[in-house]
Structures are given as C-alpha cells and as structure tokens.
Amino acid sequence: MLCLSRLRFGLIVLLVAAILASAVSCRPGAQKKPAPTRFAKEPEISLYVNETGEKKKIKLEDYVAGVVAAEMEPTWPVNALAAQAILARTFTMENIQAGRVKKLHGTDASTSVEEFQAYDPSRITDNVRKAVQVTRGEVVTYNGKYIKAWFSACDGGISSSAKEGLAYTKTPTPYVKANVRDNCLSITTPENKQWTVRVPLAKVRAAVQKITGKDPGNISQAAIARKGPSGRAETIKLGNVTVGGPALRLALGSEVMRSTLLENIAVQGDQLVMTGRGFGHGVGMCQWGAHLMARQGKSPEEIVKFYYQNVSIDKLYP
Incomplete structure (x- = not known):
C-alpha cells in the first residue's frame, strides 16, 4: 500500500509539472521571438x-x-568597425526588402549615398575585413523585422529619437534609444565639440x-522655436516663417549645418550665424561613441x- 501511494503521488507530481510547463509555454512572453x-x-x-552605370553581382x-x-x-578599432558592419548589413537587407533601388536601377543596391549608402572598396584594409568577418551574417531585428539601421558621425554626447533628429514619423521606431549619453565628445575631433557656421541670408x-x-522676406531675426528632449532644434523661426530643424539642415547642406544640436542662432548683418555641437542627425549609433566603447573593450x-x-x-x- 505504501509503494502504491508513493507511485500515485509521483504520478500526480508529474501531471502537475506537465500542466504548469504547458501553461508557461502558452504565455506570450515565453513564445519564441520571430x-x-x-x-x-x-x-x-x-x-x-x-559612377560608371555598370550593374554587377557581388557577395x-x-x-x-x-x-x-x-x-x-x-x-x-576593429570592434567599432564591426558594429558598423552589423548596421551596414542590416541597412542593406532592410532596403533590399523594401525594393527602393530596384525601382530606380533594377538592382538591389547602388553606390550612391543619396540612394543607398556610401561604398568605396579602395579603402578596404585587413582591419575592415576582420571586422566584417567577426560579424559575418549578423543583422539587427526588432520583432523579427530589420530595423532602420541609423547612425551618425557624432551625436554631440546625447542621442536622439527618430522624430526629433530626423523628423521621421512614417513608421514606429521604438527600438531607437533616445537621450543616451555616450561621452563621445571626450575623444571626437575639435570641430565636433563645437562649431560655428555663417550662412548668407x-x-x-x-x-x-x-x-x-x-x-520669409528679408530675414532680420532667427530663433529656436522648439527644442526636443535631447536639446535639438525641432523647429526654427526665420523671419515670420517656422521651419523644421532637420529639413533646414538638409536644405542648407548637412556639412554646412553640421547638426541640429544648436547652442545659438542669430542674424548678424547679411548672415545667419549658428553655433552647435556634434555632426549628423544623432539617431541610432554614434560612430565616435562606438570608437570610445571599442577602446573600452565592448563587443x-x-x-x-x-x-x-x-x-x-x-x-x-x-
């Protein structure tokens, strides 16, 4: 009787464990990610x-x-280049899937920065090859889909959301970390720590x-109308017209107005004078921040x- 009782008890324990395991596996949080x-x-x-109009196949x-x-x-550092490789591969796959260049040239990708991303095989070194090899095949996904793999040269010490830095609202981008402080200004070049530009009115x-x-007529005044959480100029008032900060940067030239992380904007004579820090939109990975973390031993x-x-x-x- 004692052995039979123990056997029954054991079966009950196994049955309860099986039920619990089944319940856990059915919970949404326990499901395998896509x-x-x-x-x-x-x-x-x-x-x-x-540059040549050639179409070619490439691995x-x-x-x-x-x-x-x-x-x-x-x-x-190799690990900074490797992080860039992961994002470049992700950007490539996401854009191929969307078919953006296919509509233009009938190909998966192009060598144009405006159409796709920068490409220069003449600059490939053993360092670059190693960085690509150690991340071979790696891409970044969110809920099983390729992310928008944004990066910028220098985020000025604090990253931005896609809405603030790029005025991008077409699709949700909850995977972008905003307002991250990466201390990139501690190692970046002087022109990224602070810059001043004078643009003819x-x-x-x-x-x-x-x-x-x-x-806007004759512009006599300029001011930042609204700043975002990271301090970037989301809108700027020029004369009696208000424009988006990211849009103004693109229109003036992204290397003229180096970022929207402005410290001051004013009209001086026949020029618009802007002072700021950083270089780029500040969304996603900061290259100088990646450089710093690679030096610190981050993967x-x-x-x-x-x-x-x-x-x-x-x-x-x-």
Missing part, C-alpha cells in the same frame, strides 16, 4: 555602380566591407522657400545594443 528568413549560404546581391560580405570602409575610418531665404513654399554587439533597445542580433547565414 526571426528573419535565414539563408543556406551567403547571398549575392546586384549592385548599380553610379553580400564583400559589399558590406566596401560600405564599412567608406562610412568609417579604416584605422579605427540669401541662401537661407531660398532654403526656407524650398521647404515651406513661403517667402560589436554590446555597442549596437547600447544605442538600440529590445532588439535581437540574428545570424542570417553560416
């Missing part, structure tokens, strides 16, 4: 060479190496007309996840 389509081998993509990893070499200084007036379709994946939250880094192929 993942992107994987490939049996490294994909080959079609590339439109804008994805070779293409990524050319992008990393163009987008980041090849002499930088005639050029500013033409930019405002292009953006809004309104003529490529840790660097990426410093700037992107609740994401997975998936390996697409062997």
